[in-house]
Amino acid sequence: MDYFDRFAVPHSSPMIVGSQIAIAVTVLAILVGVTYFKKWGYLWREWFTTVDHKRIGIMYILAALLMLFRGGADALLMRAQTAIPDNGLLDGQHYNEIFTTHGVVMILFMAMPFIIGLMNIVTPLQIGARDVAFPRLNAVSFWLFFWGAMLFNISFVVGGSPDAGWTAYFPLASVEFSESVGMNYYAIAIQIAGIGTLMTGINFIVTILKMRAPGMTLMKMPMFTWSILITNLIIVFAFPVLTVALALMTMDRMFGTNFFTMANGGSDMLWANLFWIWGHPEVYIVILPAFGIYSEIISTFARRNLYGYKSMVVSMVAISVLSFVVWAHHFFTMGHGAMVNGIFSVTTMAIAVPTGIKIFNWLFTLWRGKIEFTVPMLYSLAFIPIFTIGGVTGVMLAMASADYQYHNTMFLVAHFHYVLIPGTVFSVLAGFTYWWPKIFNFQLSERIGKWAFWFIVVGFNVTFFPMFITGLDGQARRMYTYSESTGYGPLNMLSFVGALGLLLGFAFLVYNIYWSTRYAPRNVSSDPWNARSLEWATHSPVPEYNFAIVPEVDSSQAFWDSKNNGPALFKGKYKEIHMPNNSGVPFILGIIFFVWGFAMVFSMWIFAIIATLGIFACMAHRSFEKDHGHHITVEEIEETEKKLRGANA
Amino acid sequence: MNMKQLFPRGHVMGFIFSMVLTAVALGVVVYELSFKTGMIVLLVTAFMQAGVQLVMFMHAGESEDKKAIYTNVYYALFIALVTIFGTLLTMIWGYQ
Amino acid sequence: MKIDNSLPLEYSTEENRLKILGFWIFLGAEIALFATLFATYFTLVDRTANGPVGGDIFEVTPVLIETILLLTSSFTIGLGINAMRHGSKNAMMIFFIITLALGAGFLGTEIYEFKHYVHIGAGLQVSAFTSILLTLLGTHGAHVTLGLFWGTFIVLQVKKRGLTPETTNKAFIYSLYWHFLDVVWIFIFSFVYLKGMM
Amino acid sequence: MKMKWALLTIIFSIATVLTGCDNPLAVLDPKGPVAANQANVIMISIWTMLIIVLVVVILYAIMLFKYRASKSSDDYVPPHVEGSHVLEAIWTIIPILIVIFLSVVSVRSTYEVEATPKGYEDQEPxxxxxxxxxxxxxxxxxxxxxxxxxxxxxxxxxxxxxxxxxxxxxxxxxxxxxxxxxxxxxxxxxxxxxxxxxxxxxxxxxxxxxxxxxxxxxxxxxxxxxxxxxxxxxxxxxxxxxxxxxxxxxxxxxxxxxxxxxxxxxxxxxxxxxxNHGASGQGESKHSEHEDSKDEAETEHQH
CATH class of the missing domain: 2.60.40.420 (Cupredoxins -  blue copper proteins)
Structure with a gap:
């Protein structure tokens, strides 16, 4: 039985045992349920093997929502633990595991897939394409992300969670100070998901550069598509850095190399350096799409074109370049001299300029508009002032000498939540609500949505604003407890109350999905918001081939123009459409990667080698495969179109 | 195919050029140049070699996507230089 | 499938053009990957602890052999693509096989070099310097190994299926990959070996 | 809109809390020149940033108040406006000036906190x-x-x-x-x-x-x-x-x-x-490039 000891959680507790049982029961229930209702065939044909960007997008979002609740549960536990001084709810080790997984899950397995999900669904529709450039690769991306995320999540119940913070600074993350397999999970699971993300990056750059509808020049692309192009550019150049950093980490932990070690010349600072060379651009990877989503929504519900389109594009390009030259501000206190700190302080503050341009352009998009306060618009409007606070505190943090006082404190925690929550979380909730009818052909309830919105916005501010103050009072982040004499108690309690508000808000969100799925009126129009860009020119739900006829485009809001007596979008007759075939290989490849990762985490080399051979077998199979896709005939298109038009008439 | 078609001038010249550049780079060690001159020679020869490969062998500029390809390469180069010199700045040069 | 006959076969369909651009972008990512390894190398090059420094272990002969083999292979694969564009399947296959043979020669020399390093006490675990040296060389070597398999698959496919839009597209993309490995090697040759021996 | 008032209240309450005297926050209650320098930078940045937040919030309130659909007639059609070079230049240049100002403050203070505090240079630390x-x-x-x-x-x-x-x-x-x-x-x-x-x-x-x-x-x-x-x-x-x-x-x-x-x-x-810079093998032969920087480091310490 010794062999199986390695899978035990080293630091178990009733909570973990409870979760182990709950997870086992849930997995079993799903398996039994799917078998009982005979849905395996359906799942395999329609979802596991799909290469359709819309379905892949839906799966991304589903996974992201799951992860949102995993990360949210972590967050709630953290706030509960620190709500009162000297609390005994969690011990130090558990608290450390929880904030580590909270960070990783929220950034890499919630924010990223949520955004990638939305971009999967929307981008091809918005540029008038029938799919992404490499549909099969897109499926590989998804399954690598998915199985990577699953691998990370089982760490909680098999072998032990990572516990060195999401930044995993060495030497704390080395075998010497973090003996359990937790940090192996971190290194391997993020690696697998990261490879998937890199492929997504390449895929979408090519899609956007090469597959736009005729007439859609770069400067006539909708702003969301622009933001996705820039985001993917950052992904392609930032993720290889993470790949290398994680590989070096893996080698340090498993093969006794000396990159970040304390002995034999290793450099712990180098890890921090590499991590943030990726980490800072990563922040913009999750923020820029938000800017795109808000641009679409604000312009739709202000009933106006986006103000300052050109400067919006230029500022985004500027942000993408600047995002690569500021990383050292994450470790001003590492001891490099005033010269280095000065340089990075200035480059960091420079980012405020293009960001400011965007804020003012949004404000002036509202100017002389006709603003409607729908749920997506409410999130977008709440974003502006809250994100401004996040942004200006960012400038404050960029001042190197003052950062010596903010660094590692709750002030910093408050700052990045003020950026990431209104930036990323509000935007994906807004985008999710906004594009929901396009995907499912009915709208989410506005009434319940507004309840959710108000609880989330108010709860968010109550949770995080007090942290600015406790931070300035000297409360360091990541402390699992504090004594009463510090005086941090009342404000931390207030944070916990705010967190409960957030919990209620998200409960409303879930209830909204349930309620609307059951009771919301069906057969809304294919353009329920009276929107402006091409995705709304398709039927709802969107047919497999997206557009029966490829649209011809003349502006960044071609659909709006065509609705308002502009040129027609769809000219000509139906032609046969070529579409890619489904394939089970991406799904299988994902599972093999999962097995490979699991074997690596526990240093089971034989399994790891077998899985590696399996991965190469999949690649060789792809190399020799002959797959020319299939064709949809004109008759089939006519039939589908007639049916869909009928449904929406 | 005749020999001229099999061995087009451009390719042959490119190959000879890359061999010459290798020999020049090797000179840095053979003639024991000072560190500074040596580094300059290496930088020049290495980037010229890369240029030869990129333009003569990889045909970077031949397709309709010329602009996208060059933008991509320049952006990658920018990131590469920032990563390398930025790391040197924060890890070595920055400390006094 | 629409085939545009005015273009070389490897560019002749839209799908082919997407793949070529996609591969270029992938190479951009590869540049970032190797840049990170180089950045790590330059940071750790002087952190030799009780192990050897570069100048102690580098030898000109094997490195020069590797360089000449790889540069020549880059030349021959270029000729292979040239032959392919002239529609000469046999010449193309011969050049590709020569390329693969040269690549295998490179790999063999590198394996010899690695064994030598371990033998003289410059193994992976000795110091930060040896760790990153072998990792940087190893990453390049792994790329070459993968390339040898990939190249073999392509030769087999061309032999079986002839010069079609698919096979020529694969061969062309493979040639981009191979040239790129050559570029990376040039930088390793210059800034790892020659700088170390200077 | 309620938001606006909520925001203004929040902003003024921060200002009061930060500068309040009954129970000052540790970082803003310096007991030495270094912390005082940093507290000073923090306050300068807070006031500067407060101006920006106010400008944004006021504009925001005006837009939301004046241009909501419920206030405009049913047949009002918002105009198509591409943008304005003048306005866009304004909100590019002013932030640049603010960033320059803060950069000067930041860099100067960074050099100050990295040296013996002013007025105490004659003492042996x-x-x-x-x-x-x-x-x-x-x-x-x-x-x-x-x-x-x-x-x-x-x-x-x-x-x-x-x-x-x-x-x-x-x-x-x-x-x-x-x-x-x-x-x-x-x-x-x-x-x-x-x-x-x-x-x-x-x-x-x-x-x-x-x-x-x-x-x-x-x-x-x-x-x-x-x-x-x-x-x-x-x-x-x-x-x-x-x-x-x-x-x-x-x-x-x-x-x-x-x-x-x-x-x-x-x-x-x-x-x-x-x-040391982690080069645990001190005294071994080094590459000349880094030898220079090392020598400099050494002389610096002897000052």
Missing amino acids: LIIYAASSNWKWHFSYPEEDIETVNYLFIPTNRPIEFKLYSYGPISSFWIPQLGGQKYAMSDMVNTLHLLADTPGDYMGRNANFSGSGFAEHTFNVKALPEEEYTKWVDEIHGTAKKLTESEFDELLEPGHVGQYTFNGTHLDFKPAPEH
Whole structure:
């Protein structure tokens, strides 16, 4: 039985045992349920093997929502633990595991897939394409992300969670100070998901550069598509850095190399350096799409074109370049001299300029508009002032000498939540609500949505604003407890109350999905918001081939123009459409990667080698495969179109 | 195919050029140049070699996507230089 | 499938053009990957602890052999693509096989070099310097190994299926990959070996 | 809109809390010139940023108030406006000016906190080695030849140079009321300049997460006038026992311990990793490029 000891959680507790049982029961229930209702065939044909960007997008979002609740549960536990001084709810080790997984899950397995999900669904529709450039690769991306995320999540119940913070600074993350397999999970699971993300990056750059509808020049692309192009550019150049950093980490932990070690010349600072060379651009990877989503929504519900389109594009390009030259501000206190700190302080503050341009352009998009306060618009409007606070505190943090006082404190925690929550979380909730009818052909309830919105916005501010103050009072982040004499108690309690508000808000969100799925009126129009860009020119739900006829485009809001007596979008007759075939290989490849990762985490080399051979077998199979896709005939298109038009008439 | 078609001038010249550049780079060690001159020679020869490969062998500029390809390469180069010199700045040069 | 006959076969369909651009972008990512390894190398090059420094272990002969083999292979694969564009399947296959043979020669020399390093006490675990040296060389070597398999698959496919839009597209993309490995090697040759021996 | 008022209330309440005097926040209640410098920078940036937030919030309130659909007639069609070069130039140039202003403040202050505080340059700084181990702080006073664990006595009005390093994970040495933090790491020594101008007890801690005992990784700081400080040192010379290597090794074991006082320092048998940059193989042949920078580092230290 010794062999199986390695899978035990080293630091178990009733909570973990409870979760182990709950997870086992849930997995079993799903398996039994799917078998009982005979849905395996359906799942395999329609979802596991799909290469359709819309379905892949839906799966991304589903996974992201799951992860949102995993990360949210972590967050709630953290706030509960620190709500009162000297609390005994969690011990130090558990608290450390929880904030580590909270960070990783929220950034890499919630924010990223949520955004990638939305971009999967929307981008091809918005540029008038029938799919992404490499549909099969897109499926590989998804399954690598998915199985990577699953691998990370089982760490909680098999072998032990990572516990060195999401930044995993060495030497704390080395075998010497973090003996359990937790940090192996971190290194391997993020690696697998990261490879998937890199492929997504390449895929979408090519899609956007090469597959736009005729007439859609770069400067006539909708702003969301622009933001996705820039985001993917950052992904392609930032993720290889993470790949290398994680590989070096893996080698340090498993093969006794000396990159970040304390002995034999290793450099712990180098890890921090590499991590943030990726980490800072990563922040913009999750923020820029938000800017795109808000641009679409604000312009739709202000009933106006986006103000300052050109400067919006230029500022985004500027942000993408600047995002690569500021990383050292994450470790001003590492001891490099005033010269280095000065340089990075200035480059960091420079980012405020293009960001400011965007804020003012949004404000002036509202100017002389006709603003409607729908749920997506409410999130977008709440974003502006809250994100401004996040942004200006960012400038404050960029001042190197003052950062010596903010660094590692709750002030910093408050700052990045003020950026990431209104930036990323509000935007994906807004985008999710906004594009929901396009995907499912009915709208989410506005009434319940507004309840959710108000609880989330108010709860968010109550949770995080007090942290600015406790931070300035000297409360360091990541402390699992504090004594009463510090005086941090009342404000931390207030944070916990705010967190409960957030919990209620998200409960409303879930209830909204349930309620609307059951009771919301069906057969809304294919353009329920009276929107402006091409995705709304398709039927709802969107047919497999997206557009029966490829649209011809003349502006960044071609659909709006065509609705308002502009040129027609769809000219000509139906032609046969070529579409890619489904394939089970991406799904299988994902599972093999999962097995490979699991074997690596526990240093089971034989399994790891077998899985590696399996991965190469999949690649060789792809190399020799002959797959020319299939064709949809004109008759089939006519039939589908007639049916869909009928449904929406 | 005749020999001229099999061995087009451009390719042959490119190959000879890359061999010459290798020999020049090797000179840095053979003639024991000072560190500074040596580094300059290496930088020049290495980037010229890369240029030869990129333009003569990889045909970077031949397709309709010329602009996208060059933008991509320049952006990658920018990131590469920032990563390398930025790391040197924060890890070595920055400390006094 | 629409085939545009005015273009070389490897560019002749839209799908082919997407793949070529996609591969270029992938190479951009590869540049970032190797840049990170180089950045790590330059940071750790002087952190030799009780192990050897570069100048102690580098030898000109094997490195020069590797360089000449790889540069020549880059030349021959270029000729292979040239032959392919002239529609000469046999010449193309011969050049590709020569390329693969040269690549295998490179790999063999590198394996010899690695064994030598371990033998003289410059193994992976000795110091930060040896760790990153072998990792940087190893990453390049792994790329070459993968390339040898990939190249073999392509030769087999061309032999079986002839010069079609698919096979020529694969061969062309493979040639981009191979040239790129050559570029990376040039930088390793210059800034790892020659700088170390200077 | 309710939001606007909520926001304004929040902003003014921050301002009041930050500047309020009944219970000042540690960082904004400096007890020495370094912390005062930083508090000053923080206040300058808060006021500057408050202006920006106000401009945004006012514009925002106007837009939401004036241009909501319920206020406009049904047949109102918003105009198509591409943008305005003048306006866009304004909100590019003004932020650039603000950033330039803050850059100057930031860079100047960064240079100041990285040197002996102004007005105290004529004094010989007191050098204290602060080494962290899981989860303790070891303070060595080479000048006085004493060592303390988890507490720190310092003379007031004398510049102090902390030499920071670690026997384990990266830790961050931080005494909020005396000045900002800096990392203590295993392979190099960082220098932090601090000075206390008011006697008193201050909280000090490791601010950088370092494992399960991190929350309690704290120390007490007592700033005393020079003569009382000398008295304290003399007392230790008379009473405390000598620090031995085995005792020190025992102290390095992970865990929490109380406060200790010793004669002699661990520097005698375990020197700090100075001038090292982690190149543990010192004295071996080096590449010329880095030799230069190393020499410079060395001369710098001799100043």
